[in-house]
């Protein structure tokens with residue numbers, strides 16, 4: 250069993266006002282009016298488009314993330330990830346509701362199987378932040394909600410698949426679920442001898458750093474599984490002091506931290522931004538892992554960056570950064586046995 254040292258940290262992370270992560274999650278901004286008001290953006294210019302986008306995919310922004318945005322700046326790179334726009338209502342050929350064909354990869358309720366050695370468990374459909382470009386913005390989470398009988402079915406499927414050595418907690422954001430539930434899943438999965446690693450794909454330690462609480466660190470540091478956390482950070486301004494501190498606690502608990510970003514027009518499609526992102530990640534103890542080419546999801550065409558532009562950006566990063574700070578530029582192509590690297594020198 251891997252024994253790591255849990256750390257008492259809640260007092261530090263919530264020192265600004267004492268609110269728990271559950272409170273911050275439940276108090277997230279869920280209305281376009283309030284979002285615009287809090288950021289000092291004129292309703293007469295923004296509200297009608299924001300409402301139109303919101304009807305398709307609701308607004309959700311937690312306060313600790315909002316506080317990192319610049320008031321009065323509609324181009325703020327964090328705001329651009331969460332502000333609904335009228336453009337979302339446009340139908341554009343090639344942009345579809347399920348760009349990664351995930352609905353065809355559902356093995357049993359709540360379990361997606363795309364690759365031979367890994368399986369993805371949809372622990373919850375809830376997220377702490379609704380990212381407008383999300384490739385799962387149309388995902389039928391309600392159909393994949395795990396009921397009491399489904400849990401055993403998932404475990405039986407995993408037990409019957411000895412080639413799976415890694416389970417990925419996904420969602421939604423798996424850390425939107427309670428630590429009690431997550432610890433139960435981790436315990437059940439760790440009893441399957443062929444499963445060695447547990448990976449969590451999450452944005453929560455970034456958007457609500459208070460999520461890295463004692464209860465989370467406790468189960469992470471005592472499970473016999475090796476833990477990898479793949480964060481989702483797109484811009485260096487997302488990494489503030491509380492986030493760095495939370496990431497430090499995760500590392501101290503023995504968690505391997507990686508980051509995946511999506512290349513997004515108007516957010517991070519500049520070499521300076523991506524260079525700074527890699528530097529800031531490394532300073533926070535996180536290795537840049539993937540830079541995803543944009544997945545063509547309906548309602549998000551305005552974020553699309555052509556592959557040739559993405560290649561040029563990564564070539565520029567190669568010239569500026571040591572190799573270990575350059576994320577791999579990849580695209581997920583349905584049906585392929587793993588992520589497809591984009592050739593940088595075609």
Ligand code: SF4
Nearest residue numbers: 376379380383421452
């Ligand atoms: S947190 Fe992840 S799953 Fe949730 S909306 Fe953002 S990108 Fe999608």
